[in-house]
Amino acid sequence: MPKVLHPHITSDPKICGGSPRIDGTRITVRTIATYSFHHGMSPEELLVQYPHLNLASIYDALSYYYDHREDIDHEIAEHLAAPESDAIP
Numbered sequence: 001m002p003k004v005l006h007p008h009i010t011s012d013p014k015i016c017g018g019s020p021r022i023d024g025t026r027i028t029v030r031t032i033a034t035y036s037f038h039h040g041m042s043p044e045e046l047l048v049q050y051p052h053l054n055l056a057s058i059y060d061a062l063s064y065y066y067d068h069r070e071d072i073d074h075e076i077a078e079h080l081a082a083p084e085s086d087a088i089p
Contacts, residue, residue: 004067008060019075020064022057025050029068030075032061 010023020029027050035041041049043058050058065072 004063006060006064006067008057009064020068020072022053022061025053027053027061028075029061029064029072030079032058033065033072034076036062 008023009020009029011018011020015021016026016028021027022029022032032046035046035049036043043055043062046058047053047055
């Protein structure tokens with residue numbers, strides 16, 4: 001299977017602990033996935049929540065999630081288990 005490119009997603013160990021995030025922001029793929037799948041928000045609703053994003057970056061985050069589902073689900077579980085997990089991942 002060919003490797004899929006995700007032009008809107010980046011990772012830097014110095015930002016958000018290296019978690020994959022939307023380029024130019026601190027919004028992680030984990031956050032987009034959590035809002036989308038656990039809170040039932042559509043990409044359009046996420047755009048209202050994060051007006052500085054665009055639909056392409058939100059859809060790319062969701063695509064990245066599906067390409068790396070096991071890793072991102074693990075990140076979500078770790079984040080929710082952390083003592084300071086009162087905030088949205």
